[in-house]
Amino acid sequence: MSDNVCLQLPVSVVNRATTSTDRSEYLLNLLENILPPSDTKSVNEELKKTFTFNKYRTKHVRRKPKKVTFLTARKRSELGLNKLDNRINLKYVDALALNQLWLEYMRQMLGVNNFTDLPQGPVEPNWDNIGQQLLKADFHGAKIVVIRSKCPSLVGIHGIVLQDTKCTFRVIGEDSIIRTIPKDTAVFKICLGNVNLQLFGRELCVRPAERSVKKFKSARVPDL
Incomplete structure (x- = not known):
């Protein structure tokens, strides 16, 4: 049994392996067979449409934290900027x-x-x-x-x-x-x-x- 693991697959099995093109044709034939004739006319156009949630992913933009360009009220209080004395x-x-x-x-x-x-x-x-x-x-x-x-x-x-x-x-x-x-x-x-x-x-x-x-x-x- 272990000797057969590395053997090449028979040609009959390789020919039956599905590809992405075969899947598309299979899906098209399936839809044409099960859908009413009035709907099969638009099947090709519908399959050509791309859906964002299926084929594309939005790029995650990492936002850089904004630099604080001013002193907060707490910082001003700690530095004593609001205090006036002699x-x-x-x-x-x-x-x-x-x-x-x-x-x-x-x-x-x-x-x-x-x-x-x-x-x-x-x-x-x-x-x-x-x-x-x-x-x-x-x-x-x-x-x-x-x-x-x-x-x-x-x-x-x-x-x-x-x-x-x-x-x-x-x-x-x-x-x-x-x-x-x-x-x-x-x-x-x-x-x-x-x-x-x-x-x-x-x-x-x-x-x-x-x-x-x-x-x-x-x-x-x-x-x-």
Whole structure:
């Protein structure tokens, strides 16, 4: 029995071996025999169609992980980037350049070359629009002075804003000391060169990113 394993197959057996062509012809003959005559006309066309799930496989594209190009909130907190205190040795003169950038930003935002061109009262045109733009502005770099407050010790504090949060201003004074001023209890004077404007801090108790898209009501007169 073991001697016959390596023997060549007889010709009669080899001739009966099926190939892919034989299978196709067999399938075609089978379908023509079992299908009604009305359906056999389209058999050849149907067999020529290719089906994606049968003959082709989609190439698996390996996606490369996106590189993080910014610091997450947790990373910023761990690095202490959101913290401002007097240990960072920041001087008032260092913040003057930030104030100049802020003044240029305000000129572009208000659409004026000189702040003296701003309307002087509610009867002048564009008054409401300027008021809306001021409330939406970002105050990082602004020179501010507390002119009224429920807390008397806050009155007179002035400096350049280093951090504008939802409820506070962090300012650096001329003595290079960083102080925190709550917004909702104070009225601020905003220095635009030779022009001074008053803003109620209660109207600014919104995060700067949210405040820039918020619509403020101009009819209501806020109370300290």
